[in-house]
Amino acid sequence: MTREEFDQGRAVSWPNFVWSELACPHCGALAWNATALETIQAIRDRYGRPMWLSSAYRCPLHPTEARKERPGAHASALPGDFAIDVVIHGWPAEELADAAKQTFLELDLTSDSGRPLIGLGRRQHGPRARRFVHIDHWPEGPRPTVWSYDAPKEAA
Secondary structure (H helix, E strand, O other): HHHHHHHHHHHHHHHOHHHHHOOOOOOOOOOOHHHHHHHHHHHHHHHHOOOEEEOOOOOOHHHHHHHHOOOOOHHHHOOOOOOOOOOOOOHHHHHHEEEEEEEEHOOOOOOOOEEEEEEEEOOOOOOHOOOEEEEEEEEOOOOOOOEEEEOOOOOO
């Protein structure tokens, strides 16, 4: 998606998000299409509160993706795919996860068996500013999947 296409759709289709929070911090690109952005907006609408993103699209050359054997959901450019990390902690994290699951069901982002094709990860330890919920639509991975990022192990 070009910056011009993003700006044209923003007023009507994804008013709660700006290019700078969604584009790759490494190269400035945004490879998602309108369907992905409309899904993120639908999650935000259902959740009913602001969502502060700490990570969204990352190009395959972004340092985090480049370290991986195969780039993950944040780097997918397939139509409708996306991955976001929302800075959040406490009970609102569960409300956001529920809003995401309900949105996937409502938009029929489901498998043949009717289960949402969603990836949900939670990191709810450490400083509050570093706690987040990861939400993705990435059918290349095993979905639906829910996981927790491990707490750092203390030195013995």
